[in-house]
Amino acid sequence: MAPGLQTEFFMKFAIALFSAAHAPSSRRALAFAQAALAGGHEIVRLFFYQDGVHSASDNIVTPQDELDLPAQWRTFVSEHQLDGVVCIAAALRRGVLNQEEAARYQRPAVNLSAPWELSGLGQLHDAVQAADRLICFGGP
């Protein structure tokens, strides 16, 4: 940080998730995102890539006494009206399809719906350009 510059107290974050809902890193990403908003910062976009597409699946069934992370992600994105984008190429490859894609490819199941949008990697780049910080979560 150059001397004399004001510290930016409120930052724009782009958050990218690369892991499925059962990965601890998916829960960690949500906790980080919640803390970022609680701290007064803005989330420009959530971009789900690689196995992150599974974190947006409608079809995950968790036992009643366990954390329902996909539901928590959905609630978080909806409540804060965030831009939740799932990479279409990564999703197709992993069998995560919205109504449109399931119809297009004549697949029997739709497992992606609002608030999630399917889009391309351009949205990731767009988010990186718009944000002050890019944070990625993935792995264990």
Add this chain to the structure above:
Amino acid sequence: MSTLHVLSHSPFTDSRLTSCLRLLGAQDAILLCGDAVYALQPGSAPLAALQARGEALALYVLAEDHQARGLDVPAWATSVDYPAFVALSIQYDKVNSWL
């Protein structure tokens, strides 16, 4: 320019910590979370590798993860919660998560 490196893989099964330490810059920091907190395991080679860096290394550990695993954070490292994690991501110029 400073980078906060975030690691979540166990250092015993994985080479990410070793690779990270190889390219770590003088202004950089490491945040251990998930299974990467096993690097704090007493008497282990990863702990020795981190300790060898001495004061040159700013080491942070996600509180919930070392607590879950019953590991203590040495005096020369700092336990952080999520608000502090967010603050660190701002304090450093960028975040490099070793996915």
Add this chain to the structure above:
Amino acid sequence: MAQSLLIISRQAPWSGPGAREALDIVLAGGAFDLPIGLLFLDDGVFQLVPGQKAAAVQQKDLSANLQALSLFGVEQLFACGASVAERGLDPAALNLDEVQVLAPAELGALIDRFDQVITL
């Protein structure tokens, strides 16, 4: 001014979609004329070995994507010399003419030159 992005690719070519999906991020960035860099680190350097036969494991050949990098305006290409040496590879025989082989000590400075980084 556009923010620059460094992609650090650490996966071997046939260990799953990782190598391919890292390249996809780079190519998409290039297509949008963004300043993108690509560093091959650890097993990622195996993507640069010549004479591979993707068809033998019914995979798509990544070398076409690699050759496309310069067409997409991505010219900042690097490989970690230590990763190359550890794997017994010849830095002069990598399958990408434009790749610069760097010593570990230079990698920190490389990361510093970029505004953002994704290591996958």
